[in-house]
Amino acid sequence: MSMYESINGRRTFIKKMAMLSAMTAAASMFPGIVFASEQEKGIEDNGNLDWKKGPCRFCGVGCGILVGTENGKAVAVKGDPNSSVNKGLLCVKGYHQIMCIQSKDRLEHALVKKNGRYVKTPLNEALDIVANKMKSTIDTHGKDSVAMYTSGQSTIPEGYVASKLMKGAIGTNNLDCNARLCMASAVAGFLTTFGADEPMGCYEDIDHADYFVTWGNNMAEMHPVLFSRMLEQKSLRGAKIIDFATRTTRSSTASDRSILFEPQTDLAVANAICYEIIKNGWMNKSFVEKHCNFSKGITNMGYGLEDNYKFTDKPEKIDFEAYKEFLKDYSPEKVSKYSKVSVKDIKYLAAIYGDPNKKVVSFWCMGVNQHTRGTWMNNLIYNMHLLTGKISQPGNGPFSLTGQPSACGTAREVGTFTHKLPKGVVMNEKHRKLAAKIWKVPYERIPSKPTYHATEMFRAVDRGDIKFIWTQATNPLVSLPKTGRYRPAMEKESCFVVVSDVFPTPTSDVADVILPAAWHIEKSGLYGNSERRTQHWNKMVEAPGEATEDAWMFIEVAKRMGYGDLFPYSKENHVEEIYNEYKQFHEGAKHGMAPLEVLKKESGVIWPYVNGKSTQWRFNSKYDPACDNGEAFHFYGKPDGKAVIWQRPFEEAPEKPDNEYPFWLNTGRVVEHWHTGSMTRRIPVLHQAMPNAYVEFHPDDAKKLGIRNGESIKVSSRRGSCVLPASINERGLPTIGQVFVPFFDENMLINDVTIDAFCPISKEPDYKKCAVKVEKV
Amino acid sequence: MPVKSYIAHAMTGKKEELMQALLSFEQCEVIPAENQDVVALVTDTPNDMEEEILKQKIEAIQSLKLLSLVSGFNTPQN
């Protein structure tokens, strides 16, 4: 490179950095701001750039990206104008994503711990060690002594081979994934209400709705591109955004109305809305009569705080009168007393759902799902839409958003949960038989009982029941609740730990073997986003060193364990071969997946893909060819074709503020960082914009305690503590008596403080509520 | 050789006008926001004095409401 080129290149880089800082700063001032795609201006004139399509690496919105490569290097990212998800727009994380590849501490080679030190080891040898250890553990302790913990960021083929290896080849259900921590309540909500997972609508709903009600969902930071689409509709058509939350965020300030509630009382407010809908005659009687049943389940289920906790719900049909009677405890006047939501605001919300001439979309994500009554909360949101018949139509519907880029595509559709199979559940003989047939294994090999969900899996590691664990594309020692228990558990000699990742993390720090994984665009793959959109991409650049596709490392280990005949895929084409095998599971009008040739051409395709067409609104016979009951709507996930309106009461959180621990602790994310920060903290512009975590106070609480901005504060619970700088009147505003801490910072592990209580039905932990005290240090 | 980045806030509805005015200076690169009256701006000038002159010219643009500095980089002359 000549001197001129090198200076010129550096200068261009600096200008690009400067532009990115300006955009990042603007994003922190204006919620939902998006910049035009001229970001790559100047680069585009360069005829050598080759633009390849794919989905964004980060969130569940699933924006389409175009990555510009030159001489084998990724040099630019822009929004894909052909993607109907984002129409060419991206958020700050999206624009900067490829910058993490260049990080100096990238894992490029396998590392094997020998005498307490990590030794660089050829990948083949490391894979031998992993396979031998897995096999010898099974020989000595049985197949349920080994476990795998994967991710909603794994690709569809990666999830599929993980499931086939664990359930089909080895014959254990010891497979779960981090989507248990974010989406399990959504899944349980869908299954209990509709008998079929994933939203019925699609993002086009945004273009038709009159009202958006967001339930505990800071979309401006967590789903920024969707939020910008809502803001666009707000200015174009006067659509209204109502933010219902426990903390004032950028979403609240950009909304038409912000309504705050006391943590956990969303259950009561949702019931109060249903009470009002019925009382005021806003119920869509013919819809309810034709398409709904009423049921109740077990109450006082507990919170799963003790090891080996088990719970199975016992649904019982009830009639409308019984449901109406139940709702009498939830008049706005009664609920207002403990929810801290005014009677007027409850009635205002009910009137939005109740107005037959207004279209309403409800959005929610972690606030509702990470909840010890998360399944119930999902059910209750469906109740409002079912009672009013506002469902499965353009602009009318409940819309459960997802956090991770393929929590839907991989975790839920492939089924990398202990109870799941690529189609259906392990408990169902028909589903096991189908899996056995496609996998070509004896069906008796697939066990019929689920074993460990995420929290219980790490408890089993701690107890010594699991003696080998392999994690992939996830960082549980930052993201699990109550990490103070699970970090020492993973350090125990009794368990051999294998970690596959792209960068070192606190989880790889405790590994016996670290496997170097190829990053997103260094491999081909498929992701599935929140609106049932499957997106394919081709490998765009080579991975450094010996970094390898996760799916291929699973296959190599399977072969070494003697299962080669079940994994007859080729290195060059395994993604295609695996997808084509997987696709057979979902054949038919209810879940048909698009052929690979179509996915290669299009910027994503929504399933069910039937007769060459995407189904945008399921269960509505106008749009969904799977409806065959001769009615306008058909909830075909349930045997009688009817959805269930659930009677679910308000119950308290397992731990509430008291004299000793007087504050609620709420945890969450920030727009700049992706989850535990292992990627985004390696992107300079994002790291500079948000370098560390903090503890957010309401100014009145800060004043009372004499706390100033930036002062070091120790946040402690009954489980552990964490020291962070105070933040007052900065990013967000918690209610009085509540503090908020983001979890992206591995140097300030707030999950040492959180509680590992979970929803007994979904087994998803509650990261939004526990009791803490705060002290200056 | 200073490189600076700014957020340029346009008068309501005047984003396009502001863009054009900024682009008339050779030392400016801009990316407009799609949904706000805001433009991300990077300036690249040979020295501090020229930077200051450019800044004064930018601040004189009628469609500009507010110019806020985000970051500054200084690279050696060659």
Ligand code: SF4
């Ligand atoms: S909104 Fe989500 S998917 Fe879209 S660019 Fe941002 S992080 Fe990526």
